[in-house]
Every structure is written in structure tokens, then in C-alpha cells.
Amino acid sequence: MDLTWSDEDEAFRAEARAWLSANVPAAPLPSGDTREGFTAHLEWETKLFDARWAVVSWPKRYGGREASLWQWLVFEEEYARAGAPQRVTQNGIFLLAPTVFEFGTPEQQERILPRMAAGLDTWAQGWSEPGAGSDLAGLRSAGVRDDERGGWRLSGQKTWTTRGAFCTHLFGLFRTTATSGPGADPAAGRHRGLTYFLVPLDAPGVTVRGFDRLDGDEGFAEVFLDDVFVPDENVLGGVGKGWQVAMATTGSERGLTLRPPGRFLATANRLVELARSVPGGASPALRDRVVQAHIDARAYQLFTLHQVSGMLRGRQPGPASSMNKLFWSEMDVRIHETALDLLGEGGEVDGAWSRGFLFSLSGPIYAGTNEIQRNVVAERLLGLPRA
Amino acid sequence: MDLTWSDEDEAFRAEARAWLSANVPAAPLPSGDTREGFTAHLEWETKLFDARWAVVSWPKRYGGREASLWQWLVFEEEYARAGAPQRVTQNGIFLLAPTVFEFGTPEQQERILPRMAAGLDTWAQGWSEPGAGSDLAGLRSAGVRDDERGGWRLSGQKTWTTRGAFCTHLFGLFRTTATSGPGADPAAGRHRGLTYFLVPLDAPGVTVRGFDRLDGDEGFAEVFLDDVFVPDENVLGGVGKGWQVAMATTGSERGLTLRPPGRFLATANRLVELARSVPGGASPALRDRVVQAHIDARAYQLFTLHQVSGMLRGRQPGPASSMNKLFWSEMDVRIHETALDLLGEGGEVDGAWSRGFLFSLSGPIYAGTNEIQRNVVAERLLGLPRA
């Protein structure tokens, strides 16, 4: 056991900190979930990529540094500490890319990953549908085989597509085997017969409609697909394997990749700063909640470091990643609630804390609601019987 | 709307306060859930009865004062404020008696109620069985018809019988129609075919075994019945009607009768006293929890007064009584937890607060667990669909 960073990791940290300190925009960019802000963020992504900070853990040939998991955590910590812009490319880099690395053909990897890293292609996630949120197996969007052109014709509707109105591509699940109706394969089950597709959003038949989120940004979109042709090369992981492929991505989304501890340590530090700045001192009752934010952020960091140590020895977190998601998402709400309580009547003014609060409320919902995640913990970690 | 007490009620309060002040034992009695303490408490019950304070809301001919619901609340408030002893007769007076008033024959009322009020008969509740806690319909103890002697032969096992080792009688449910096996009536269903019996604990075939509760008192008993004969006059509310009769009693247990607000106001006041007595002042974080105890006790009082106003206009609380039970039981735990936190390392010493804490933990469990109660609120008050 050694909780100090190696000299090499510290050197990596110093390099990252120096670069971020010199390059992070002094004034915050407009929200990346608006059209104007998205463009500004893509410029930032280009800058990151040019300096090889966009995808530090990726192979060098795709623009990465082949950094270790530790160094990736170090980078994320420095990134959050520097208050650097949100990553509008994150759904591609952290959700799709791990799947492409695991299931993609070499051709797909070469075609997709470098453009993703450079921000040339931007990817939106097409999981949810109006009738299927947490219940992925209830998807209805479907693909029909087109042997003539060597591909599939996709129809249906995806919703809650983050930044879908601004992205160039979408990845998502479509039903390719009917489980009822004429020609159905009832044996396919609800989880089978799904295929993972990559869809250019400028393909004929695609309509994208942005709509407003709770925090006022046009951050969501509905994507309508009407007989959209995609070639076979845009199937990821094999026809009918979509469920397994998606689960791998979901694991990645819920696990370490999207929520490195640095972000919460930085938020907790900002909360402490806020509490310190209250004229006359924070109310005693609030002070304890501020301290608890610090404690929780530390707990999450140490849990993650412990987990990564295990991963480096080949112990995959598996369903334990549900614990990460439950902890960070609920901690994030508490931290922001405490900030608003410190701000008192000033808390309703639009600002970093009020926006952060609204955003935090999505944490316990997306990527599998916390109700589902608690079921996972109880059933898969504690072995409690399914209902 | 008028939240002042009438002159009549105030006079009643003054009389109760004066009598309690003159008569409540200066030193606390030993716990009524021990054999020694039970006897001491029965002496207190006799004193109460002789002064006509044992059953204030009952008819005068049974030893009551025909007090109104308001006066009953006033009495309970004064009783708690005076720190008077727990009522070891409460399961009879508050659980069985309302049922006898509603379902008993005149003969049963005359036979049972005066002796109960005087503490001559003491009643234990025989609801739970080893295999059936919250799931009353799963009871297995059974009665077999004995036409010759004009009664029933009861066999089975009851458990968690509060003060069962000291009481003279037991009331409980027994299955009188088999739902499976030879001669079964499958149409009877699990809820049907139950009958409400009154059982003298000195009847041949009854064995009572006391066991220790979490707080160290021998407050529970298991009651074994082996072919115990009870005559027909000991059936309450009709053969096969046990479920409906028991539900009426359960409503009474969960509702106002057992948990008048005075008790929690008194406990919250004692908590405030405790916090005031901490040398150097209570820690700021604990201070807010002490205040919240005061707020909660007030909220419970006002909710109850509101409810009683409705009852006096004929609006029965019905499933809303589940809200009372959820609120007081969880408040009671919080108040005691706060007290132990104020006591710090002294909290582990056996005393009123540590005993009260252990007792409070039973609140969310007995009389229908709080999980069941939340189901009731969601399904019967909010109209959410059953699973």
C-alpha cells in the first residue's frame, strides 16, 4: 500500500497543470449545451487535442499519450481543479470509444477514433425512447435488412439525446429481430434481437428537434429516423449482439470513466470557499454540511483509488460500479443543495451554483436511475432475490 | 377555527394536573416489562382507577368519565408531562377495548370491560406467530370446533406477545376454517376463516415462555397453545369474522389511541432540557436537531388536533392513520438518537434515554412495519397501483 503518487505521475501532473494553467480560458465559455457554446467548446476541444490532452489514455496514433489509469485520474483531477470547460465530446470519448476499442473492427477503429479524438465527429447517445427509459429492453426503434444495398434501414424515435441538436453522429440500439407480429422470432426475447448502430445525423431521413432542459439549455434532442439507410460497416459488434455491446458501454458510463473523483473534490473545495466567504460566517448547521461535502468527496476519491488498484490487478468492478454512480450522483445533489442554502435568497439568481444544482438533479436519473442501481447492488452484490 | 381549549377542557386539565402532581410516584417505578415492575405498575393502575383516571373516555359505569376526545388528549398530555408511569394495561384498554365496544355482546362488555379498567384482568395481544409478522393472513394457529362442550379447542404458537409472561388473558386470531388439506374450504381465502378469540392464560394447555427484549427486559413472551378449550362466549365478533374484527383493532392501534401527541411533546421538552444542560452548550449541529425535535412534536400535535376535529365531524381517518404511525415512530427514533448524541460517551450507560432509544426502534416495526404503512399510504391515499 502506497498512497503517494510516483515521480512519473507527479511529473505528468506538473505538465498537465502547467498546460492547463496557461490555456484554460479565463472567462467561462457559454454553456456547451447551447448551439453557440457548443461551437466555442469545440474550439477548446481542438486545442486540447493539438496538445495531446484530449484522450490521454488512448494510443498515441489516435492522439493519446498511452497514459495509465492513474495518470488519467491525475489528469482529470487537474482538469477539474483548473475549472476547465466541460467536455462536449464526452459521450463519444467515454461511452462510445470504450465499446469501439472492445468490439470494433480495426477498420472501424481507424475510421472512428481519430476523428472523435480531434472533435471532427461528435457523438450523441441514442439510448432512450419515449416508451423506454430505464427499461432498455423495451426499445421499439427498428432496423430492416436491405440486402441490395448491403445495410439496414432504420426507423423510430430516440429522445433525451444529450447535445443531439449539435452533434454529427448518433450511436444507439435498434431492434433487428421482431419478437411479435408477422415473421416474429418469439424466442428472441426482449433483450435479444437488438443491434448497435452508428448513424450519421446528416443521413437522409433523419430529423433532429432540440428541446430545453431544466437548466434552460437546449441540451436535449429528439431524433426521428424515417427509413434511414446505414451500411453494414456501421454495425458495431455484430447483428443481434446490441444488448451485450450496450451493456459493456453502460458499465463504462456508470463506472470510473465518466465520474473521476477530481470533479467532486473541486466542487467540494469550491463549496468550502463559498462557506468561507459568507459574511459573518456560515450558519453552524450549514457548516457541518459543508464539512460533510468534503468528507464525501474524499470518500469517493479513496473508494475510486481502491477500485483502480483492483482493476490494475485484473479485478473488474462489474456491478460495483453501480455503487460509484449512486454515491457520486447523490453527493453531487447534496453539495449543490448546501451551496444554495449558503447563498440563501441569492441562490435563485442564475449562476454556476444554481445551474450546477439543476444539472446535479439529472445525476440520479440518467445512466440508469438510482432505483435501478440500488436493485443492481442488492441483487448482484448482496445476492437478494429478484422480485 | 379556534385553537384554544374551552373553559370546560381547561378545568378538566387543571383537575388532572392537580391529581397527577399529587399522586405520580416521585421515583420512577421499575420497568413494567419485568415481573417485579409489572406488579408495581398494577398498583399504580389501581390508584388511577380508584380516582377514575384509568379510562377517562369510557362510560361511567365501567369506571370512566365519559370524557370527550379533546379531554382524552388533554389527559394524555398531562399524563406525559407529569412523567407518570407507562400503562401496562394499555394493550387491553387501547387495542382490545375498542373492539369489545364495537363488536362485543352486552354480556361480553359487562364481563370484560370493568375488570380490564380496574386492572383485575390484564390483556396481552396475540397477533404475531413465528411465520407471520406483518403478514397477518399467514397465521397458522387454529381452532377446532367442540360441539359437545360448546366451544373451541385452540392449538398453535403466538410470539412477540408484549408482557405476555405477566398478563392474565390473551386476545388473538386463530384459523377456524382450513384453507388446504382434508376438509379444506379453498374459497375461504387466506383472510377468511379467521376468528377472534379471548383466551385465559391459566387455561389448561397454555404454556407461556418469557424472553428478553433488546432493552434487557423480559417484555416478550411466546405463548404455546395445546388443545386449549375456550367456550363460545369467548369468541368476539362472530366465527370467521376475525379478520374484519382485527382490522378494526389494528386501525385503533395505529391511529390516535395509542400515540397521543402529549407523549412526544414531553419527550421533545426533555430533549431541550438535556441540550440546555450540556456544559458549554450543545454542539451547533446538534442544536438544530434538538430544534427539529421540537418542530416535529408540534407538527404531530397539530396534525392530530386537525384529525380529531375531522373525526368529531364524522370524518374517520381510515388509512390516514398510517401517516400518524409513520410520523411518530420515525420522530421518536430521531429524538432519542439526538439525545444519545448529546450524551456522547455517557450515552451507553443504562438510563432513561438509552432505554428509550432501544424502545423507539420497535416503533417502526410493530403494529405494521413502516414499509407496510408506506404501501398503505401510497396505495390507499395516493391511489398508486398495487404491484
Added chain:
Amino acid sequence: MDFELDQEAVALLAAAGAVLDAEATPDLIRAAWPDGGQRLRPAGLEQVRKVWVTLADQGVVGALVGEDDGGLGLDLGHTVPLLERIGYVGLPVPAVETIVYAAPLLAAAGHPALPDMLAGRALVAVGTTTAAGKTLVPHGQQADLVILPEDRASPPEGGLRVFAAGELAWEPVTTVDGARALARLAGPPTDDAGTVLVRGPEAARAAADAAWWRAALGTSAVLVGLAARMLSITIAYVKQRQQFGVPVGSFQAIKHALASAHIAVEFARPAVLAAGWEQARFPADGLAAGPPRATQDAQEAQDATSVAKVLAADAARLAARASIQCHGAIAYTTEYDLHLFAKRAWALIPAYGDPTWHRAHLARGLGLRDATAGATAAAAPQQRAAM
């Protein structure tokens, strides 16, 4: 003792409730929101004012104004059910400020704007100073008259003034709840601006304090209404929304979350009614000449109000959280109505004393002092551990 609503309260609610149910739709709230450029839309505000005039025709605005002055001559307790309904529909006007805070002041001062106000043609906003020292005026962009309580001792002669909106310099502020129409005071009013409502610093302070406590109670009622509305929307949603082939409302986690929030609301309501009754019975109105005497009864009315505000604010926060979570992603879009009510609730939780402030107020009344920071810091760990 009687909690039944007075006929006056029932009649007021019946008259106004019909208007509110018909006119105060979610679309009306949306009409009061700014456009994308964050400017309020005159047509939308006009639509809101029309509804307000219709309400005023029912006597709503003058509820607390004597009949001789053209009002209904009711007391604060009578207005609680009406204010709760105003919260339930989310009416986007400064109703508490106009009806509860300002109207009695203007009537007592014989202010010439009173008839306009009673006719629904003049809305009144009330300023507040945040922790950061800014003066914010909720509904300031929408109001005709503005009261700045902090200003009451600053004019040369001392006193509480009311300003015409045009007399003050301010800038619009973007807020979480767009319908709050918040304005920030850009500079102090000139000495000769406005008209004096109450003369002399002492009397002005007393009158402003009394108005503040009335508004705290009014805000509590609005919060209860908002909380009830959020739950009502959510209950309807979870009954019909299907996941995994069943309504999400059949899941126990959903049931229990909504049951808990419902209980919080139901226990807040009687406390708000009781505080309204207490304030009406013991008004600390400070409108009489000479220094006010804070009687024991007036103190009790304030304490009851603090209890009410804590319960209402905590219930609203819990209801918002549970409602958003039980909806899932749809709660997170502005096209769905839920956010209109949640955002109003978040804005009102800190208004007129947040729960932390009101708990501290109660703590003083209960004689609870905080540990002194000095004593804590000086002690050795072993001794500190015992504090």
C-alpha cells in the same frame, strides 16, 4: 379547540378557487416567463394581470383590509387556504407581497394607491437584502409599487416608504424561475422618492417586522400548495407511465418516496393553518403608535410561524426532489410542466427566512445556546471528544 376552517376562509377560497382553477393554468405561468433573450414579454404579463384583476373582483387583494377601506376585513388565518391554492396553481404574481405584506400597510396609511391595488391594477413587490449585500426585488420587473424594508430607517425623518416602480433604478436579473421577474436595485432611492407608509424608525421597524412575519406565513402556505401540486402531477404520471411492463407507480421505491413526501406535506398543512390562526389572534402588527411590545403571545405566534415555515419549506424541497426523481428524464425538460412548480418552490424556500434561520430563531426561544467556538478549539482531543 376546533381546526375546522371558518366560513370566511371557505368562502374566500371558493370564490377565488373557481377563478384560479379556470384561469391560472401552466400556460399562464409560461406567459410570465421571459423569452429566449431573457426579456419578459409584455403580452404575457398582460395576460397574467387580467387574471389578477378577476381575482381582485372576488375581493382577494383586500382580504386583510378592513371593510371600511374597501376590503373584506378578514384575518390572516382566513387567507391560508387561498394562498395555498395560489401556490398550487403557481400563479406568477407577487400575491403574498401584495395581499399579505403590503395591503394592510397601505390601508393603515390611507395610501392613495389603495383603490388601484384592491382593484387588481397595482402589484406590489418587496425587496430583500442578500448575504452578499445586494438588494433583490422578486417580481420587481412586474410590480407597480415597491417596498424596501431595509430602507425604513434611512430617509432623513426615518420611516417605511413605498415607491412607484419608476422611481427606482434597477436592472433585470436572470433567475432559475423565470416567472419571478427578479430585479436588482442599482442604487439607493433618493431621499425624496416614494411616499411614507409609517413614520419614525421604531414604528417603521415594527411595522416592517410584522409584515415580514405575515409574509413568512403566507410563503409557507404557498409552499404547501406548490408541494401538493408537484405530488399531484407526479402521482398522475407514475400511474400511467409504464416501465418493465408495469406502471412505475407500482414499484415500492416510487411508492415509498411519494408516501414520504405526501406525509411531509400533510404534516406541514395544519402547522401553517395554526400559525395563521395564531398571528391573527395575536397580531404583532406594530401599526399602532409608540414602540411595540413583544408580548408572550406575539412571540408564540412568531414561533408558530417558524415551525410552519420549516415544515413547509422542507416538505416542498422533499416533494420537488421526489417528484423529479420519480418522473425520470421527462422531469428534466422544460416542455413538461413540473419544473414550473419546482423552481418556484426552490425560490421560496429561502424567502422570508430559510429553514436554518427559523430553526435558529426557535433555538433562541427554547433557550438553546451554541457551544462557544473558543472552548472547543482549546480542549485536548480526549476532553473535546466528550463535548
Added chain:
Amino acid sequence: MDFELDQEAVALLAAAGAVLDAEATPDLIRAAWPDGGQRLRPAGLEQVRKVWVTLADQGVVGALVGEDDGGLGLDLGHTVPLLERIGYVGLPVPAVETIVYAAPLLAAAGHPALPDMLAGRALVAVGTTTAAGKTLVPHGQQADLVILPEDRASPPEGGLRVFAAGELAWEPVTTVDGARALARLAGPPTDDAGTVLVRGPEAARAAADAAWWRAALGTSAVLVGLAARMLSITIAYVKQRQQFGVPVGSFQAIKHALASAHIAVEFARPAVLAAGWEQARFPADGLAAGPPRATQDAQEAQDATSVAKVLAADAARLAARASIQCHGAIAYTTEYDLHLFAKRAWALIPAYGDPTWHRAHLARGLGLRDATAGATAAAAPQQRAAM
């Protein structure tokens, strides 16, 4: 960076774990409980001591004592998994006090009792002063040696002493957890009693402080073990216990309660390990001559310990609450084992700084000061509302 346990920690746990699993059964805990007359039973205590001797044979007692002095020469971090296991089995001895608090002190002092202690023949208890000013000695009725840290400056020459049990006057105290064998000091020790471990008030204070922080960490580890054990008992129970025809563990309310408690435990564990590592790396041992210097690193080790104690204590409280509730009535009897672990947890939550104290400690380190009570009381409502 590496969170993997050192070989030394694994070996220590393996050696002691086998003994603990075989010998430290719930029956052993019951052997340490007093009889009905609240007297400890010599035969029971003898049984406990035998297990302790067997553990001592594995080197457990001398884990933190140098090899030259007959110990294993390990550091505090190495003992965390062992102490957690001691908590898991509920071993009814002052293990933290003997191994973690006292052994390094006796070794440094070259105390003649050291060999006896290392051989498991001498148990050490440590006194503490409660808020009420009493000196309580957990395991005082069971111990051979006693350290009273509050006494360290009181003998004429100043210093930290260790007493033979027989040198002190005390009385037994009845406690919630009978196996705590609590004693209350009946009077101060005489000046010539005991032997000095550390001379001089400054050095004594430093040594006692360092021992206190070590014990705080050790107690955290024990609490994690106790929490894990309670959950393990509960998970096994809810899998087999049937209600309404299904295992109660299949109900979502049970699943979610246990998932939440499990997460609290899993997030406490790495924090406790990390704090052990920090203390081992930066011992504030105070055993060197001269005034101690609280270095930045030593401060960080203390802060890490405060984080660990808060997380462990809160996890244990939550686990106890969830475990009792998920069991239902059976949790409420002393015949069932669960209470043995819950009661120990409740006793240890306030030991060596309760969560409130440790949060206050962290607040000071974070530069958070409380609002001054005076400022709060003086402000007018409107201004106070903004604080």
C-alpha cells in the same frame, strides 16, 4: 499509488482471522455479558481471555511493538484489516485499547508488564471523561491495567501513568452493551499510584494525543467490521424469511435500505485504510522528548482519521438501523444475535470523538468559522433572513 494491502497486513489477518473465525463466536460475546443481576461472570470472562491468549500467540497484541521488544514491528496501517475483523466477530475485549493505544506506550517506556501484555495475559482499558464530568472506563471491569489520559498532568511531576486495576477505586456501571464491562472511577488515583509511562506534562499530552488518534482510527476499523457483520446477518435473514409468500429480501424497500447501508460501509473501508496508512507514514507519536511539532503531514493524518471516523460511525449507525428494521420483530429480542453487534456499534460511535466532534475538527482545518451568536440575535428579521 497502490491500495493493495501489504503482505504484512494480509499475513496478520490470516493468522488472527483463523482464530477469530473459530473461537470468537456470538456465544463468546454472550459469555462476556453479565448475568441477570448485572454481575460479570468469571467463567465467561475466563473463556474470553483464553481466546485472547490464542490471538496473542499469533503476535496480534504486539503488532505495533518493535521486534526487539517482542512484537511484530508492524505499522498502524497493517492492523486495520485485523481490527475490522475483530469488529466483525464482535470480540468482547479492549482490543483497540490494548493493541493500538497502550502497547506502543508500554514498549516505549520499557514497562515491566509488557511481556504479560504481549502474551495476552494483561488487558488494558483506557478511561474517558464524559460531558457530565464522569470518568468512564470501558472494559474497566475486565482489564488488568488502566490508563487515564485526563490524569496525565495531575501527578506532582506531571506525566502519563498506567495503573494496575486494583490501584483504582471504581464501581461497575450497567450499559446497553453488557460486554463493555464499563466501570466508573469512584475517585482520583493517589499521587503515588501507578507507574509513569511518559514524564512531563508536555510529552505526556503529546503521547496521549497520539495514542488517542491511533485509537480513533482503530475504533473506525472496528465499526466498519461491526457494520459489515450486521449487514451480513441481515442479508442472510431476508433471503430466507418469508412474508406474503415471498422472501422479504425480494421487496424493493428492503433491497434499497440494505443497498444504501452496504454502500456506506464500502465507502468507509478505503477511508479507514487510507487513514491508517497516513498515520503510519506520519506518526504524531509524541514519544520523542521535547515538545511535539504538529507538522503539516501529521495534521493531514489527523484529518484523514477524522474523515474515516465520521464515515465509519455513520455507516455503522445506518447499518444498525437498516438491519433492525429489515429484520422486523426478531431483531428486538436478545435471543437473536444481531443486538450483540448493534449495541457495540452504538457504544463505539461516540468513542474517540463522535462524528460531530470530528466534523468540527475538520471544519477548523478547512478554515470554516461559525456565525457568531451575537450577530445573529441582533439582526432584524429581514436582515437575519439573509444570513
